[in-house]
Amino acid sequence: MSEPPADAVPAAEAARLHATWSDPPGLLGRLASIDHKVIGRRFIATAFGFFLAGGLLAALMRLQLARPQNGLVGPDLYAQLFTMHGTTMMFLFAVPVMQAFAVYLVPLMVGARSIAFPRMNAFAYWIYLMGGLMLYGAFLLNVGPDAGWFAYVPLAGPEYSPGKRVDFWAQLITFTELSGLLEAIVIITTVFKLRAPGMALHRVPLFVWAMLVTAFMVLFAMPAVMLASTGLILDRLVGTHFYNPGEGGDALLWQHLFWFFGHPEVYFIFIPGLGFMSALLATFSRRPVFGYSAMVLSLIATAFLSFGLWVHHMFATNLPELGKSFFTAASMMIAIPSAVQIFCWIATLATGRLWFRTPMLFALAFFFILVLGGMTGLMLASVPLDLQVHDTYFVVAHLHYVLIGGAVFPLFGALYYWYPKMTGRLMSERLGRWNFWLFFVGFNLTFFPMHQLGLEGMPRRVYTYPAGLGWDGLNLLATVGALVIAASVALLLFNAWRSARHGEPAGDNPWQAATLEWATASPPPRANFDRPPVVHGREPLWEAPREPRHVKGLATDAREVLVTTVLDAQPDHRAGYPDPSIWPFVSALATTVLFVGSIFTPWAAVWGLAPVAIALTAWFWPKPHETDAHLRMERAPR
């Protein structure tokens, strides 16, 4: 496999392709870029930036809680800290980073020239970035949201959250919703229509399946929170009564809407994690994951079930008992598809040939942490027990076990795994192991004691606690653990920064993995594949090559992609592909003005629309030379 392929592309053709798919030069060109790899890299870097910011806030909170009656942070700032931490991690890191990886990887993994709706993809990124910067800008100006990432009304409502803090939060939700929904459409379309010929649905890599399922979940869950946050901002700004029990609204309505989104949201963080796991385990076990169909069905089942258990966040409210029992059952039953996947992976490990590299270590840690988090999840699903541990540190422990164990560990593994593809260089293995072990130890040190703290009665979201209740030691331990995590993350950053220059050159396929992204250069050329591959099985790079190996006939002097059918990925037609454009960026700017303006006046929804309309018109305005080029390439079907 190491020898150059027999049908190597002539250098001239490669150069032409490169020129065709390149971005225009200069700063403007960068802003105009619609290359999914560029956008994906930016997306990932931005998400990690927010991860660091959110982590810093968490570290501050842990320092405040290190000892009882600590005076480092007052209640006002603390409320902003935990709100910003939760909001950042959920809306600005966990969901976007998964979509970011998808933006980078999915087109490569399905063997596509690029991503579907590339300008929309760029627009989604810019919106996300601007939303995040808006939130942090507000935070720095002391306009940081302070009603919790869940923003329960009436505390987050107009009467008890004066000023504009919660409005910035609600508008951030609008930003991330918009970005998330657009990305979901982009990913779904890419997976459905731009797969390499031959990659029928039953040959789609598990990671791509996970991202597809996630995208569908986003599509169904996000509108709920979009409604909810729009209602909130209308209540606050216009004086509507969605959540005002005094005028026919309901404070509990917010909780239903929020958790109808909020619980699936946990799964659209977790399911991509499962995708990472499958990718990593296959490569480092040197075999395909056992039980492909079971895995896919489990993903889909998880997605469906995840919409049926939002009420377990609300057991302490006064709801009918029968309903609660139903949600107990649903919350427990969702463990089954996850269990199936875990068992399949164990079977994979047991029958594989294990290669313990850093990505694999992160993947293996998943088993310990996620299974533990899953167990506490079962406990939280039980109504009576939840009534004791709900809103205590037990839940804090649980959710970090599930989200960090289920998503961040695989994510770090994924970073180590795909870093060479993105940069062409491997990350340092030695630093990676240090990184892993520090993270693993620090994580457990921080969060395991919180189980005990919660059972011993420590509620969440308290900026301090009295001495003498038996919480002091465990809190200190947790703070020490948090510092260890901080050290570990610093190491990761250092590793990434250093390896970008000094890392070992990776080559096309440093892990000898099976999926299509490794079939091209590292980092991949502008057009992804000099010749788009044709697929004959689930593990295209592991299977013996079969003819035809490549797609032929796509234009090289104009942007053109091959569109295939949804189920069997039969070549369907060639489609012209958009050129880079500055307008998505301008549109995002205009949208930002609209969104931020509507924090202060509802009229922004009127005058703010004008620039958005202008930018969108310019974006979609047919350019004669593009139309001509596409017409030139048109051929009658033979």
Place this chain on the structure above:
Amino acid sequence: MPSSFRATIAALTLCRASRFERRAGVETARGRPAHGIALLLTVAAVLSATVHGATGETRVPQASQAASAPADPADGGWPMATRDYANTRYSPLADITPANVATLKPAFSFRTGVKHGHEAAPLVAEGLMFVVTPFPNRLHALDLARPGAPPRWTFDPQPQPLARGVACCDGVNRGAAYDAGRVFITTLDTQVVAVEAQSGRELWRRRLGDISRGETITMAPLVVKGKVLVGNSGGEMGVRGWIAALDAASGRELWRAYSTGPDRDVLIGPSFRPYYAADRGTDLGEKTWPGEAWKTGGGNVWGFLAYDPQLDLLYHGTANPGPWNPEQRPGDNKWTSGVFARRPDTGEAVWFYQWSPHDLYDYDGVNENVLLDLPFDGRRRPVLVHPDRNGYVYVLDRASGQVLSADPFVRITTSTGVDLASGRLKYDPRTEPRAGQTVRNICPHSPGGKDWQPSAWSPRTGLLYIPHQNMCQDTRVYETSYIAGTPFVGAEVKMYTGPGGQRGRLTAWDPVSRRPAWSVEEPFPVWSGALATAGDVVFYGTMDGWFKAVDAKTGRALWRYKTASGIVGQPVSYRGPDGRQYVAVLAGVGGWAGAGVTHQLDARDPTAAKGFAAAMKDLPKPESLEGQLYVFALP
């Protein structure tokens, strides 16, 4: 008999009668006037027979003969706000009839120069008309004998201005009382002042309450057996209600009965025999309240009082418990929103009945009690007819306090009826206010099916003419603090028009057959009192400034006159020194219902004036906010 001759006789009788009365009142402190009255009654009976013989009918139900004692049926005067002890507001004058009322013309007029709601009834005695204004409670005596009735004197009690800040519903006054050559007025800052009728000289004055705690007096006093009876207002300020008796001659306080608290404060003693078991027990005025809530529990006495000389019983309602938010006062909250029968000499309570136990909506129980003798189950019974704010017309045996009947005269969603066995109002839990919740469709609204505006009773038609409103509301109660001198309400209210689309009504109610005979609709609440006359004409005023006359038997509109301001006063009818029948009313919009206009409240706030300002925002701003007396007569 030619009518001019009849008039002369009547005028002569009037002059003699008043002279006689004055002398009797001055010379004998107690008891003596009865002789005079008896004498007068004889004369009157003869005269009345001749007068009424012409129209030739007497109806079965009668205003209690005994109860209407001091007001001589033939006497064309109007000595107290409701004319007689029985609260009938019935004038025996019959010159004005449905046939000629259309020719009624203004005779003279008088401007008071005051801008609050003029809810008072002008009084007529000794050839003078006494007009008491709202705050600053000036008393004007108009000389009826002189053309144009120019003021003879004006008495200014100079009440403290800050009383206006604690008066819940505009600084109104509901009238004075005349007795034996003296006029008694109450002032907003809780004083009772006795003024010599002829000269306007102050005889005595007495302060009965503390305005800095929110206490005010708005009611019309009643003079019974040489005692001036008054009660306080301030149920919206956490003021503990009471009724007090002052010696009419000296102003000395003879007794004071509270509406809440231990029995000794309420003047409940061994002779207290309430009809229903729920009202029996010791210290219920304390035990039906949590903690010390009774001390700020309201139960004020600000409605019209009634007196039955035969039974020697004084009847007075008690107002709503405070605060409005019922959750702050679990229990029956005795003795609020009910009616007491007391001995006027000692104040001792004889019986009590609670219209609205644990009142949920500010349904004060102070509406007038009209004392009648009605046939009930085949026999004539002394009864008390009471159209309550809670929407029922009650008929009680006024000797025992037994409820004989209770029938809705408006649409009611707050209760489903009155259990006659236990006497208890059956609340509808669907409209029960609960803290933190907005309860919708509460009918009638807080001012009730009918508020203070007194009804009139015509013995000729056997109908009770109830001026009332037809409105509903949404309420949200919340926990409120008692801070002395500030409101103690704990409720926000939005009012709106009730079913049918008209906010006001004049309903003619037949208490025997227990149903309305007819009803006239008005766009605005009928916030004025009613007047019934022996000529079978019923008068009332509207808040948009019309003074109207309708046929007592059918409700047919007969006549109307547009005044410069809305009418919330009480029309009266009297025979002038010239022998003619006059009808008088004060115009001057205000009161709770008119506060939005009077005080230029902001109707954009639906809770302004506890909901009334916005519900009345289409009330046209009158030509003048100042009060004006209108007196009408046939040409």
Place this chain on the structure above:
Amino acid sequence: MCSRCRERCHRPRPPRPALGLALALSLPLALAGCEREARRLELPPSAPLAAPSKAGVLYPGPYASAPVRVTAADPVVRGQRVEENAYAVSQGKRWFRWFNCSGCHAGGGGGDMGPPLSDDRWLYGHELPQVVASILQGRPNGMPAFAGRVSEEQAWQLAAYVRSLSGQLRSDVAGGRSDAMGSGEPEQRREREVPRPDAAPPTVR
């Protein structure tokens, strides 16, 4: 929101290369804080105010001719700038309900036993110190004097809220709707009522 902050917040976010610059620019602003959003939870306790002579009773104040003692140079207002601070105004709203102001002036300020606060007539002056003086000193026609009964800080917050009822405050500082039965437009949605010059303290009507 302080106008500085508004400009900043309205300004579209620069792209990432300029992030550092933006952060550097916003740092001084962050240090200065955005006046609207500050929660001054630790203000020094108010100085004692003259307490009324009779225990437990709100006494009416002197007539309006009494000198207005409170001025904008007052340390509390100078330190707090209540009318630019959304939290202070919202606290004022809290006190408005707590101290039964709403009982006399209605929940939305439309007036009841007391005059409306949401219109253009200011019987005793519409400037913040004048409103504070009205609250503390009382007014002759029934407004009790709250000096000694509320802390000075509370009085300023109350006054700021009272002014918001007629739209005198910036809409981003004034409060939103209440979690209660609606009592008119939320303060932040109210058009500013231009105080009428002719509204003078009424004599006895």
Place this chain on the structure above:
Amino acid sequence: MATRIRPLQRRPHARGPEPRTFAAAALAALVLGLLPLAAVAAPPFGAGSQDALRTGGPQAALILDLWRLLLAVCGVVFAAVMAAFGVALWRARRGTRDTPPELQGPLRGEPRSARLVAAATGASAVGLCGLIVASVLTDRALARLPLSNALHVELTAHQWWWQARYDDADPSRTFETANELHLPAGRPVLLTLHADDVIHSFWVPNLSGKKDLIPGRTATLALRADVPGRYRGQCAEFCGLQHAGMALEVVVEPDAAYAAWAERQRRPAEPPTDPQAQRGQRLFLAGTCAMCHAIQGTDAAARRAPDLTHLAGRARLAAGTVPNGRAQLAAWIADPAAFKPGTNMPGHRYAPEDLDALVAYLETLR
């Protein structure tokens, strides 16, 4: 802790022209100098007084039993999964980059793995059903707490304190208290829960699970405390600035002691006899205090802050956060924000003798 003033939050930096901490400290010192330093009566809360694992009543005990069952089952499952995982790791062959990928097995199908996965999945499903049953049964058992002769308490949560009204069929026997519930041991209690402003959550882990108090809604919670003792509860739903400072003390005592306590609570406050306390009462009634607090037996009847009729009988001030003693009381009155930043109680710069008198009065409210 017992005798020292211990602010929940130390001020990070003094602000303004005069250093406030210094002023408060000076004031407190002054008061301390004037007052004989009374020993604080508040028994300190020890470890375990707010602890779901140490139960004081049947509701918490039922949940604790369920917890133990779930812990055991989940522990076994976790151990089994980890064992399988460990065995897999331990037994699997090792590979490297150059290990040729195994494709044959997966293509042929792997019946042994399939059987094992299916069996494990089936076992999980059965186990989960068991857990659901156990959970539902516990839920039922919780709902079946006998409520005959139950004590009815209306609990209203405010930012940031608890208002309690002990109901009685006879309304004059109802009484109010705040932040400290006394419950008779062994007698069921039915709590009716309201919220005045935002959502709060009632939670006394030693006695029962939590229940949210939601504005506009009414919830009930039944519990029984069998083991006498002092328990600590805390608001468990984020409710704003002083969410952390919203504690609730629950004193479970034998019937007789409870009855005596309740009888004491029903009585209005005695009028003070000592001239200093009388002066304090006048200050209380004439000042800001009476605008928010109530003392039965006086004109103070406001309801925006805890009822203080029997303040001196309580172990702690400020919603369970400050031990109750003269010095602490004085410091709290002078500058509440030093203890609970964001509290709605204003600070007071009383003259020392005034503060002294006020505290002397409040100390009489037994």
